[in-house]
Amino acid sequence: MTRRLISSLFHSVDGVASAPNLFQFDSFDDDLGQWMTGAINRVDDCILGRTTYEEWAGYWPNMTSGEDTMFADFINSTPKHVASRSLSPEDITWSNSTLVTGDLVDYVTALKEGPGGDIAVQGSLSVVSQLLDAELIDALTLAIHPVVAGAGRGIFGGEAPKRLELTDVQQTAKGNLLVTYGPRHD
Numbered sequence: 001m002t003r004r005l006i007s008s009l010f011h012s013v014d015g016v017a018s019a020p021n022l023f024q025f026d027s028f029d030d031d032l033g034q035w036m037t038g039a040i041n042r043v044d045d046c047i048l049g050r051t052t053y054e055e056w057a058g059y060w061p062n063m064t065s066g067e068d069t070m071f072a073d074f075i076n077s078t079p080k081h082v083a084s085r086s087l088s089p090e091d092i093t094w095s096n097s098t099l100v101t102g103d104l105v106d107y108v109t110a111l112k113e114g115p116g117g118d119i120a121v122q123g124s125l126s127v128v129s130q131l132l133d134a135e136l137i138d139a140l141t142l143a144i145h146p147v148v149a150g151a152g153r154g155i156f157g158g159e160a161p162k163r164l165e166l167t168d169v170q171q172t173a174k175g176n177l178l179v180t181y182g183p184r185h186d
Contacts, residue, residue, distance in 0.1 A: 002112045002113055003044075003111070003112045003113075003114065003115075003116055003117065003118060003119055004112075004118045004119070004138040004139060005108065005112055005118075005119045005120075005121065005131065005136050005137050005138050005139075006039070006043075006118050006119070006120050006121070006137070006138060006139040006140075006141070007120065007121040007128045007131075007132075007137055007139075007140050007141070008036070008039055008120070008140075008141040008142075008143060009123075009125075009128065009140075009141070009142055009143065009155060010023075010024045010143050010145060011142040011143060011144045011145065011154075012144070012145055012147050012148060012149035012152075013144060013145070013146065013147060013148050014148045014149055014150070015154040015156070016149035016150075016151070016152035016153065016154060017125055017142075017152070017153065017154050017155050018125060018152040018153040018154075019152055020145075022149070022152075023145060023147045023149045024143075024145045024147075027145045027146055027147065027174045027175065027176055028174075028176075029172050029173045029174040029176065030173070031170075031172035031173050031174075031176070032143060032172050032174075032176055032178075035143075035170065035172075035178055036071075037070065039118075039120070039141075040071070040074050040120070042117050042118045043074075043078065043117060043118045043119070043120045044078070044079070044116035044117040044118065044119070045078065045079045045080075045081060045111065045116060045119045045120070046075065046078050046079070046080045046081070046119070046120050046121070046122045047080075047081045047082075047083060047100075047108065047119060047120070047121045047122070047124065047127060047131075048080055048081070048082050048083070048121075048122050048123065048124055048127075049082075049083050049084065049123070049124030049125075049126055049127040050082065050083070050084035050085075050086060050087055051123075051124070052122060052123035052124045053080070053082045053084065053087070053092075053094070053097070055123075056075065056094075056122075056123075057093070057094040057097070060072050060075050060076055061076055061094060061095070075122070076094075076095060076096070077095075077096065078096060079096045079097075079098070080094065080096055080097040080098070081097075081098055081100050081107070081111065082097055082098065082099050082100060083100045083104050083107075083124070083127050084099065084100070087099060104127070104130060104131070105130070105131070105134045105136065108131060108134075108136055109136065112136070121137070125153055125154070125155045128140075128155050129155050129156065132155070132162060133162070135183060137183075138182055138183065139167065139180055139181070139182055140164070140180065140181045140182070141168075141178055141179065141180040141181075142177075142178075142179050142180075142181075143176055143177075143178055144176060144177040144178075144179060145176050146174070146175040146176065163184040163186075164181035164182065164183065164184055165181060165182050165183065165184040165185070166179070166180070166181055167180045167181060167182045168180040
């Protein structure tokens with residue numbers, strides 16, 4: 001049995017997934033927090049792109065108190081696989097982090113065939129797009145916040161069309177939609 005590769009992204013109504021801290025803060029609610037807790041409890045490995053790695057490595061190890069402590073404990077202790085063409089092994093200093101060597105698709109395919117729970121792509125829009133194009137993502141959840149961000153990057157733009165199958169929809173108290181897609185099997 002292969003492991004599931006999942007990705008969950010904060011997303012605006014107009015398709016922006018970059019810099020969600022600029023638009024999701026006022027619509028984050030307990031329902032969304034509970035959903036996130038359930039999702040990360042099934043994750044044994046994370047995949048991060050260079051930008052997410054660099055941003056998070058400077059932030060999460062220092063988060064020792066407050067409402068984000070649970071996620072900090074999770075991300076700091078979970079094995080992280082860093083996809084980057086510009087970082088070297090010496091640049092990877094955050095605990096439990098490994099630089100992906102070789103082809104990302106081959107690396108993730110081998111990781112999925114190993115033992116363990118879910119593998120989550122955290123942030124890393126270009127990595128999500130590449131793995132979606134390679135048909136390796138088993139569950140893509142867009143946490144769509146009721147906001148128009150106005151500007152920013154989305155995750156789509158790779159090979160098109162990419163047919164997906166809707167597998168779940170949930171609505172939170174503050175109007176977020178948790179829309180989960182999987183590969184379409186015709």
